[in-house]
Amino acid sequence: MISKVRKAVFPAAGLGTRFLPATKASPKEMLPLVDKPIIQYGVEEALHSGIQNMIIVTGRGKSAIEDHFDVSFELEHTLEMKGKKDMLAAVRSISDMIDVSYVRQKEALGLGHAVLRSRELVGNEPFCVVLADDVIDSEVPCIRQLLDVYEFYGASVVALMEVPKELISAYGVVDAEPVPHNGSQNRLYRIRNLVEKPKPEDAPSNLAIIGRYILTPEIFDSIEAVGPGAIGEIQLTDGLRHLLRSRPIYGYRFEGTRHDAGDKLGFLKATVEFALQRKDLGEPFREYLKGLKL
16 A cells, blocks of 8 residues: 655755745745745645645744744734734644644755655655745645556656756756656656756756655665765765655656746746736736836
């Protein structure tokens, strides 16, 4: 019987240097896309995929994340007294629906190290990893799409996206063969190898790994086995390559739009896209944009 995925791990200990000075005293994960912090989009995606237990890997200066997902008695009391029921419901909705645990990553020693820090909280069961920088807008949550594959095959699954050749060196890239899956052609792949940030001429494909993973617990031993790389960081890609020796790994080219909210331009594009989708803001914002002399 295939074990159910119950927990999602959110690595959130990075310094967010690309957004300085805004991130000097405030976590990058708390930068707002319209009126919700980046990390909340990932948490809601996990929740809507059927996962309620969130594990957030934090570091120094990240207490605002803990405060955001905690109960705010003073704020809730004030909103209740003023009869602002809609705002009260919005504030309560997340903390009421999820269980959040925190573990510290004292030094940012790579994504693999961040995942390894969650080992005791995850235990010996499959889990999801969500990189909050990748905000994915899709009809069916991206995590749910990956879970459907995991529940069919019982193996680790990573999210894939086609990337132009000139941008491929910014990603982990897979060498993979297509697999027909439940009538879904050209979306599911069985991975043969993974390469971290290859030169465009050396990339085995144009399929890049995006920040959503369903991982079986064997990944922890694989991460420990590979250890730190050349720059002293422990990379998740290296751990996945080691896992491939003994376990199959699949890649799924998800349906939806990925926004790189860890990049200034990507963050601005995501803000515009999400604002245009809002019932309360979309129409007046669209009219404003039409009036700009571009």
